[in-house]
Amino acid sequence: MSRSFTLRHVEPSKPITFDPKKCIGCNRCVNVCPIDILLPSASNGETPVVAYPDECWYCGCCVMECPAEAIILGHPLMNQVRWVEKKSLMKEGDLK
Amino acid sequence: MQRGLNWPYKSEINEMEEMDADVLVLGGGIAGCMAAIEAAKKGKKVIVVEKAAVKRSGAGGSGSDHWEMAATNPCSNLSPEELVEAMMDDNDGFNNAISHYIECREGWDRLVDIEKMGGKIRDIDEEFVGAEFRDEKTKLMFAYDYKNRVTLRIWGTTFKPAMEKEMKRLGVVVVNHVAVTSLLTEEGRNGSRCIGATGINGRTGKFHVFSGKAVVMAMSRPARIWLFSAGYPGLCEFRPMSCIGNGHAMGWRIGAEFNMMEKSVKAQFSASGKSYPPYSAGNNHNTWYAASIIDAEGKEIPYADRDGKKLENIMDRYYPSEGQKFFMMGGNIEKAKYTYEGPETIAYGELKNKGYKLPFYADLTTLPDHERNVIWGMMVAEEGKTKIPVHQYYAKQGFDSAKHVIQCYGNGWTSASFLPQERQLFGLPGGFMNDWKLESNIPGLFVAGDALFASNCFGHAAATGGYAGRHAAEYADKNNLEKPCEDQIKIEKERVFAPVYSDLDSGITWKELNQAIAKVMQNYCGEVKEETLLKTGLSILKEYETKIVSKTVAANPHELVRLLEVIDILTVSQIIIEASIHRKNNCEKLEFIRSDSLPGEYEPFIVIKKDGDNVITRKVDLNYAGDVKENYEAHNGAYIKEMRH
Numbered sequence: 185m186s187r188s189f190t191l192r193h194v195e196p197s198k199p200i201t202f203d204p205k206k207c208i209g210c211n212r213c214v215n216v217c218p219i220d221i222l223l224p225s226a227s228n229g230e231t232p233v234v235a236y237p238d239e240c241w242y243c244g245c246c247v248m249e250c251p252a253e254a255i256i257l258g259h260p261l262m263n264q265v266r267w268v269e270k271k272s273l274m275k276e277g278d279l280k
Numbered sequence: 281m282q283r284g285l286n287w288p289y290k291s292e293i294n295e296m297e298e299m300d301a302d303v304l305v306l307g308g309g310i311a312g313c314m315a316a317i318e319a320a321k322k323g324k325k326v327i328v329v330e331k332a333a334v335k336r337s338g339a340g341g342s343g344s345d346h347w348e349m350a351a352t353n354p355c356s357n358l359s360p361e362e363l364v365e366a367m368m369d370d371n372d373g374f375n376n377a378i379s380h381y382i383e384c385r386e387g388w389d390r391l392v393d394i395e396k397m398g399g400k401i402r403d404i405d406e407e408f409v410g411a412e413f414r415d416e417k418t419k420l421m422f423a424y425d426y427k428n429r430v431t432l433r434i435w436g437t438t439f440k441p442a443m444e445k446e447m448k449r450l451g452v453v454v455v456n457h458v459a460v461t462s463l464l465t466e467e468g469r470n471g472s473r474c475i476g477a478t479g480i481n482g483r484t485g486k487f488h489v490f491s492g493k494a495v496v497m498a499m500s501r502p503a504r505i506w507l508f509s510a511g512y513p514g515l516c517e518f519r520p521m522s523c524i525g526n527g528h529a530m531g532w533r534i535g536a537e538f539n540m541m542e543k544s545v546k547a548q549f550s551a552s553g554k555s556y557p558p559y560s561a562g563n564n565h566n567t568w569y570a571a572s573i574i575d576a577e578g579k580e581i582p583y584a585d586r587d588g589k590k591l592e593n594i595m596d597r598y599y600p601s602e603g604q605k606f607f608m609m610g611g612n613i614e615k616a617k618y619t620y621e622g623p624e625t626i627a628y629g630e631l632k633n634k635g636y637k638l639p640f641y642a643d644l645t646t647l648p649d650h651e652r653n654v655i656w657g658m659m660v661a662e663e664g665k666t667k668i669p670v671h672q673y674y675a676k677q678g679f680d681s682a683k684h685v686i687q688c689y690g691n692g693w694t695s696a697s698f699l700p701q702e703r704q705l706f707g708l709p710g711g712f713m714n715d716w717k718l719e720s721n722i723p724g725l726f727v728a729g730d731a732l733f734a735s736n737c738f739g740h741a742a743a744t745g746g747y748a749g750r751h752a753a754e755y756a757d758k759n760n761l762e763k764p765c766e767d768q769i770k771i772e773k774e775r776v777f778a779p780v781y782s783d784l785d786s787g788i789t790w791k792e793l794n795q796a797i798a799k800v801m802q803n804y805c806g807e808v809k810e811e812t813l814l815k816t817g818l819s820i821l822k823e824y825e826t827k828i829v830s831k832t833v834a835a836n837p838h839e840l841v842r843l844l845e846v847i848d849i850l851t852v853s854q855i856i857i858e859a860s861i862h863r864k865n866n867c868e869k870l871e872f873i874r875s876d877s878l879p880g881e882y883e884p885f886i887v888i889k890k891d892g893d894n895v896i897t898r899k900v901d902l903n904y905a906g907d908v909k910e911n912y913e914a915h916n917g918a919y920i921k922e923m924r925h
Binding site: 196197199215216217218219220221223224225226235236238239240241242243244245247248249257258259260262263265266267268269270271273274275 | 286288332333335336337338341342437456457482483510511512513514515520521522553556557560561562574576577578641643645664665667668669672673674679683684685686687838841842
């Protein structure tokens, strides 16, 4: 299968994703971000641009501010903490 | 950002706006907002200048779960005097008795103010009725030491939006998205009265000149000195990446005095992405106190009291040991004298000998329901950046605190293992020197929150903020507005905007400069210091200042603000090295080690300032605050009277 190539800047992570179906383009997230990493879209009412994803502090203030629940905050893969069911650690005899 | 995209904001790079106020507040975090509110309540015309937007900006903007040392709350069993005495003793005197006395004495007053503004400080929704940490009459909830009840659990995500509304109600002028770049002094002279500040808008590039009869410095503590990652700059440190100590740098340039700047600690959190998101990994400290810690086979590692006596019941973790009047904090982070022995204080070798197996996990499943639900659901949710990135994020993935256990990484709460030269300003770091009015040596420049030396947390920021605002208002009553010196403004404007006109293709970016500074600091001012090494490091930083800063470049106002931050980091790094050169001996509580230490001579506080090209030091007694109660009352007669009514 043929594939045309593109040149792009490779980001180490993608902290914020917008759901364009839910986003109302109000830019409240743009104005509340404590690091100012978001920029308003060039067209009125459209989803903001995550202009500086590497500067994200992962505080979630944009999510708290969003009136449309249109923002999802993730973590870089390296920051995914491991948790397990306690039961899985116990030997059979220790289980209550 | 891709090259060539259009900047969405209008350029105002040739525009300048002048504004004036009775009280000018620099930084709109917890301290700055409280300073502004107190000054405005005194009828003063107030301006707050904030780099981001006050609703969520600053170290406490996204939330907070603890309000520490509120010794005057109605349920407290401790006096402000005994708490401050313990805090000083805990640090062998290397602490700020004045600011922490204000925290202990006025913290509760500010909390009541915040409640009136709309912040939630009580369990009014009756979620924790019957919990041992809840006072049924006042509905206040306490943490750590349930007997003495000085640290409150709070719903801190509600605080900043409430403060923003209150400022609006009081007519405070909030200037958002403007980064302060310099302090203005009378006739532009070094060491003279502070009469204003300059700033630039991080979106449009507009230049601002602010004048104030009194000025409150309420900016952050320094960061990104030793720790930097160009890939994850936002994750380099614990506090927000925009909080890097701009205030320290601009204070230094006008001759303000600094204390304890030689203190740094081995990195505790978020170093260049090495840690996990704060409060998301297994630990048993502060927010997570007193979670159980279990090993890889589910075996619990016991808590012990300060005398090493094993605690059999979970609830014993919340009470002082026999003969101990009180303990401070939850989790033994800094070898505190007033605490307990937890699972984290036992050396790993010993744990291994006892048969415990790695990795360890934090286990809430066996805690009483109220204790589990207050940690996971309130503390983790209300603490800064936990509501969305931890609590909501885990919930979406099916985490159940009654069933699952979370892995611990590294020692204690750090969630990583750091190298000795990976250092941070953490745990009562250095900052502006202050007197009993929280005024610096620069007349008219008051200091609050993390800008002060030996600052720590939310309650300290709010209490010192209110206090500085009140004293700044008094100063404003007795002093006039001064016209800023035109030369000082002209020089600053040239400095600030030069990088915008550099060549984009050959210029040095803020990231390249920050990474270089961090490497110099790790190499020349790491864990063990030595005079010749420090001086070599200093000479490299000075070379950066004279030869590299002029080659830096910024493509837009956002990048320019980031670059100006790094230029301030360069200044702060020099303050740290200067302070390290001037302290000749090891000092345990400053975590200061010199291989060429000259034992014998005792050194108290060594306060430093810049005068032209010279650095001037003076020794200050560790007890310079004097009798805290007496001196506090001598400086706050009107306030004490007012609070009685």
